[in-house]
Amino acid sequence: MRDGELNSLCRGLDKAFQVYTQLVTAPIVDNEDLVPPVPVLTRYKKELGIKAFVKKEVVQEVRTVDERKASEITQLTMPKLCxxxxxxxxxxxQLSKLEDSINERWVRKKTENINIRRSTSEKSRTVIPNQKNQFDGSRKEINSAIDRLCEFTGTKVIFWDLQQPFIDNLYKNSVAQARLDTIMEVLDLVLNQLCDVIVEQLRDRVVTGLLQASLDGLFRVILDGGSTRVFSPNDVPLLEEDVETLKEFFISGGDGLPRGTVENLVSRVRPVINLIKQETRVLIDDLREVTQGSKSKFGTDSKTLLRVLCHRNDSEASHYVKKQFKIPSSAPST
Incomplete structure (x- = not known):
């Protein structure tokens, strides 16, 4: 076999691995198909004892999942994804082993040929090409596919499989009545099922995807939870306790993810809880400064401040977002 023929063979194998990878990930849908539509942003309505939010002009369209696609998503169970x-x-x-095997055999064959030529001509000199790194395209494709599958798995669990208990019902009506601990048992079952099937080398990557999706779910509930979610500074101790519960669940006494990894990811949620802790007047003043071009004293943006105020269960916040941002109430006045 000539050098060119071997290179063509390696390119063919590399392409075959890439095609296989694409087939494995073909059923994976975009996050927009998994995540339910964001509720319209409304403000707290004192008469009903509830609140809600989102200016109509900033509502994002979310693709409706047809029945066939929904069935295909549901069939992608945790064991199948693993x-x-x-x-x-x-x-x-196996790619490195295959490369090593090809290179070893090729070098041995070329060396034999060189020795034969040298026996007839001592002046003959041949350079043996290195067949390493022939499958870098496949490596890149597969690593990207693994990352995508890990993200998809976490998002599907939280926003699809657990949509009702997590996205729809967590903190519904009040924090105290619908705590995170009501979800932890089913989340524990999911995690056990995952760890029973996934190879050890990928466990942390998949579980990290599940943690990230859980935190995304918390953000969704707190900032875009709809008219049945309402928060006050008095809820902060319970929210902080729930965040600690989630953190320790994924650390699992040292048997789960590294503590540093979990702490780093969970830290994304704490600034939002800190905003809920602030008095309404402080948040209003900060939002006013930000909308006028100044920086937030809490290091946040106007959209986040607005959403916290819309979910704030007091008349001052409701009146402010109505007057300044024309945010509608969760239901028309009677």
Whole structure:
């Protein structure tokens, strides 16, 4: 076999691995198909004892998932997703062995040919090409696919499989009545199922995806939870306790994710809880400064401040967002 023929063979194998990877990830849909539409932003309505929010002009369209696609998503169970991840990991773990085998055999064959030529001509000199790194395209494709599958798995669990208990019902009507601990048991079952199937080398990557999706779910509930979510500074101790519960769940006494990894990811939620802790007047003053071009004293943006105020269960916040941002109430006045 000539050098060019071997290179063509390696390119063909590299392409075959990439095509296989694309087939493995073909059923994976975009996040827009998994995440339910964001409720319209409204403000707290004192008469009903509830609140809500989002200016109509900033409502984002979310694609409606048809029945066929919904069925396909539902069929992508945790074990099936883990099997896909395992197959990709096995493939990428074998690429180096395949490269080494090809290179070793090629070098041995070329060396034999060189020795034969040297026996007839001592002046003959041949450079043996290195066949390493022939499958870098496949490595890149597979690693990208693994990352995408890990993200998809976490998002599907939180926003699709657990939509009702997590996205729809967490903190519904009041924080005290619908705490995070009501979800932890089912989340524990999901995590056990995941760890039973996934290869050890991918466990942390998949679980990290689940943690990230859980935090995204918390953001969704707190900032875009709709008219049934209302928060006050008095809720902060309970919210902080729930964040600690989630953090320790994923650390799992040292058997789960590294504490530093979890702490780093969970830190994204704390600034939002700190905003809920502030008095309404402080938030209003900060939002006014930000909308006038100044920086927030809390290091946040106007959209986040507005959403916290819309979910604030007091008349001062409701009156301000109505007057300044024309945010409608959660229901028309009677």
């Amino acid at each position: 099997v896909r991840l395992n197959s990709l990991y096995y493939g990428i773990s």
